Amino acid sequence: MKLFIINGPNLNMLGIRQPEIYGKSTLKDLEKYVADHCDKLGFETEFYQSNCEGDIVTAIQNCYKRVDGIIINAGAYTHTSIAILDALKSVDIPAVEVHLSDVNAREDFRKISYLRLACFKTISGKHFDSYTEAVDALKEYLTK
Ligand code: DQA
Numbered sequence: 596m597k598l599f600i601i602n603g604p605n606l607n608m609l610g611i612r613q614p615e616i617y618g619k620s621t622l623k624d625l626e627k628y629v630a631d632h633c634d635k636l637g638f639e640t641e642f643y644q645s646n647c648e649g650d651i652v653t654a655i656q657n658c659y660k661r662v663d664g665i666i667i668n669a670g671a672y673t674h675t676s677i678a679i680l681d682a683l684k685s686v687d688i689p690a691v692e693v694h695l696s697d698v699n700a701r702e703d704f705r706k707i708s709y710l711r712l713a714c715f716k717t718i719s720g721k722h723f724d725s726y727t728e729a730v731d732a733l734k735e736y737l738t739k
Contacts, residue, residue, distance in 0.1 A: 596663040596737060597639040598730065600629060601654065603670035604646040609695075616696050618722060625723055629666075632727040636734050638664075648672055648679065655682035664733040665690040666726060667710060673698075674707050683713035689736050691729035694719035 602622060605612055610621035626642045633640045641662070643654050651669065658665060665688050672679055673692065683690050690713060697720030698705040711717050716732050718725045 596637070597641065597661070598633060598664045598666060598733060599654075599658050599662040600626070600640060600642050600726070601651060601665065601667045601669070602642070602644040603651060603668060603672050605670050606668060607644050607646070618695070620723070625726065628723045629726045629730065632730055636730060638730065638734070648676055652678050652682040655679070655686055658688055659686045662688060663737055664688060666693055666729045666733070667691070667714070668693045668695070668726075669710055673710050674704055675709070677709055680709040680713050683710065689733060690714045691732055692717040693725040693729050695722050695725060696720060 607622050609617055609625060610619055622644060630640050645651050645654065651672065655665070665683070667690060669676060669679055673694070692708060692710050692714040699719065708717065715736060716729070718728050721728060
């Protein structure tokens with residue numbers, strides 16, 4: 596089984612970007628951490644990062660009939676993008692929304708999530724473990 600793990604805008608800046616919120620580790624560190632966990636559970640992984648909304652929409656469309664589960668941290672697009680919501684609904688692949696920080700404990704605008712409407716679970720505030728918990732949730736969802 597294959598998981599597609601999407602990181603949206605500014606997540607390529609992990610390690611540099613607001614380390615007091617997002618930590619000092621890089622996107623590469625994050626991808627390795629998640630890939631190691633997926634290996635243990637027998638998932639294949641494909642990672643994708645883009646700063647562009649349309650490219651994320653296309654990447655989700657390309658998952659159709661190709662991947663079993665999606666993990667998405669759409670960064671700020673979480674709070675604005677109906678296009679990414681529609682893409683997730685179009686492919687109808689089980690998806691989990693993740694965030695490194697606790698979006699509910701930050702500015703009010705971060706409490707709004709369009710993507711949540713297309714995801715069976717949202718995990719936030721657990722840093723890299725938001726992603727590994729999403730992997731566990733997909734394992735349970737796909738094998739039940
Ligand atoms: C984020 C939270 C978003 O509000 C923010 O725009 C991000 C990162 C997180 O992982 O905590 O870019 O998705």
